[in-house]
Amino acid sequence: MYVAVKGGERAIESAHAWLAEERRGDPSVAELSIFQIREQLKLAVDRVMTEGSLYDPDLAALAIKQSRGDLIEAIFLIRAYRTTLPRFGASKPVDTGAMACDRRISATFKDLPGGQVLGPTFDYTHRLLDFKLAADGDVPEAPSRAASPGEVPHVTEFLNQEGLIEEAPHEDTMPPDLTREPLEMPADRALRLQALARADEGFTLGLAYSTQRGYGRNHAFVGELRIGAVTVEMDIPEVGFAVEIGEITLTECETVNQFTGSKTEPPQFTRGYGLVFGQSERKSISMALVDRALRWEELGEDNVGAPAQDAEFVLYHADNIQATGFLEHIKLPHYVDFQSELELVRKLRREAGADRVQEAAE
Amino acid sequence: MKDTFDEKHERKAWMSLLAKAPEGRISSLLDAAIARPDFTWLRAPEIGSTMVRGRAGGTGTPFNIGEMTVTRCALTLASGEVGHAYIQGRRKSDAEAAALVDALMQSDAADAIWSAVLEPLQAEQSAVKLARAEKAAATKVEFFTMARGED
Known part of the structure; x- marks a missing residue:
């Protein structure tokens, strides 16, 4: 049975407005730009692109900002956007x-x-918090050395x-x-x-x-x-x-x-x-x-x-x-489903209770 | 049409170069070189995606890794040349500039465009690539064997 229920509009609008405010955080703290996220939270951007299945660092950065850093929510946003894009074709397999x-x-x-x-690896770092990063600081340029050309x-x-x-023999099948x-x-x-x-x-x-x-x-x-x-x-x-x-x-x-x-x-x-x-x-x-x-x-x-x-x-x-999606949907209204469960439990309890009373009498 | 180009002006090479240009860079080089010619759209700039493929084991069976955003457009100059652009990202004005360069490279202006737009783009991309390669080279491990204390 499906019963349409109205009445949540005002609450939902207020919830979204409050979400926007909480997303912004303390207004006395400078706002993050998507370019800052793209450049300075690059590995989060990379994860969102990989699992969102769409390579676009600016979009991934925007999704991270919109999702308040909840990367699965950001991936959801990217997946949803991806479905709106016309597909121009497929690349040749990258070399x-x-x-x-x-x-x-x-x-x-x-x-x-x-x-x-x-x-640029985290390996061999000591995994000690670097409090210098908490303050503003210029980064010295990384060393360079002559590179040998070629693949x-x-x-x-x-x-x-x-x-x-x-x-892994070369073949040119069309992948599913x-x-x-x-x-x-x-x-x-x-x-x-x-x-x-x-x-x-x-x-x-x-x-x-x-x-x-x-x-x-x-x-x-x-x-x-x-x-x-x-x-x-x-x-x-x-x-x-x-x-x-x-x-x-x-x-x-x-x-x-x-x-x-x-x-x-x-x-x-x-x-x-x-x-x-x-x-x-x-x-x-x-x-x-x-x-x-x-x-x-x-x-x-x-x-x-x-x-x-x-x-x-x-x-x-x-x-x-x-x-x-499947996990979180159980937090959404299931009033009618639950009502029937409730009825069933009450019925079972009544029957069990009735049985006990009968047993006691015998 | 492409058979008439000499090797230096190979269309595949310049289209590839234009696709990888940083945001706004083609426009700034193009506008510094010439006044933009009149054109009509064959296909107005359009944002879409391309499915990127890899190969299992690097060399084997193709598979889909995920998509990337791409902007494409096509235009015709008043003088008749047709320019196409397929460039990475969601960048309509860059796609327009890239298609203009592609069309102009088929016109009398080819030599001027080559030296004013494509050569600098090529040099810049090479410099960026080299700088990264040199930073990577500085992180190359040089193993040496410690002298053992048995003697």
Whole structure:
């Protein structure tokens, strides 16, 4: 039964007005601009772009401001905006081998061509609060050193040369798109990777951690982690050739995982893959671990019943907008539903009470 | 049409360069060089998205990472040349300037536009890229083996 109830308009309007005031906070404190958010809360912007599934730093910064820093709310705003955009097409697959790397490290090879480039990382910081940041302060310019030109090869290429690692052969299939077709099982790897790329960082991290602790263990090393800019190229039908339409920052993680071989394959390392917008290595490493765990079937591994091996469980619960939508809807009016529950409980209690009275009499 | 351009003026290269120009930069270079020619819209600036794809393992099966915002437009100069722009972000006036440059590069003004707009853009983008590469290079680890105290 659905009963329309009116009467909340004034309360809702007042709630929104108060929200706007609380969002602004103390008016004697300077207001944040979206440019400040874009430049100084960049990693929050990157998360909103990744999980909002739309690369636009200005929009992500606006969403963060509007949501008062609630990143899932910001991601919701971006997802909603995204649906209003006409789709001009799809890019050619980006070439991460040609990435202009800000950071590029390998946990498996110390001396690799291109070297270990730390980039602007929190690693090796002492995690002590820096009270200098509480005061205004100029930042000294970071040092520079002559850069060697040329592309930095992927680490897996070295292992490929010896045949020690499974290859990722080049193919040009049209990937499925869960923004166009509902996510359905079984999901192939391309669909899983799309779902994981936009999945909630916390959920993905928790699942990835569970594999490390033994729930579907696949013993991952970070073969390579790279962060940097890649150009995005798209075929432009009007001119008849592909043109670069922009440049985006990506974080890519390739894991090198254990594998004992199978009936058809000699022992070789296997791979997990993570690729996300912006600088987000926690998310990309998590994605790579979960991607690898979900590949148990194609690699002929046992399903040990671990959550991270269960594609349906992982993919249907990884989207924080779907999750929060369903979760938070239970706070909205369910007066009629609840009324019927109430009636039922009263009836059951009456019956139980009546029974007790009867028992006592017998 | 594009076959008539010489290599230096390759259209793909300049369209790619224009797409990555910082906000407002094409307009300021263009307006400093010439008075904007008259044009009519074939397609007024329009904001949309492009689905960005990657490959599993960096080289394998294509998959969708997520979308990016893109602005596109098309125009015709009074002299007949058609200019197109597809540029990153939501930037209608930048798309207009990029399409104008694209059209002008097919006209008699090509050499002037090349040196007044595209060359500076190229130099600026290279400088920004190099500065980042040099900062990254300064964070490159140089391993050395500590002398062991066995002798």
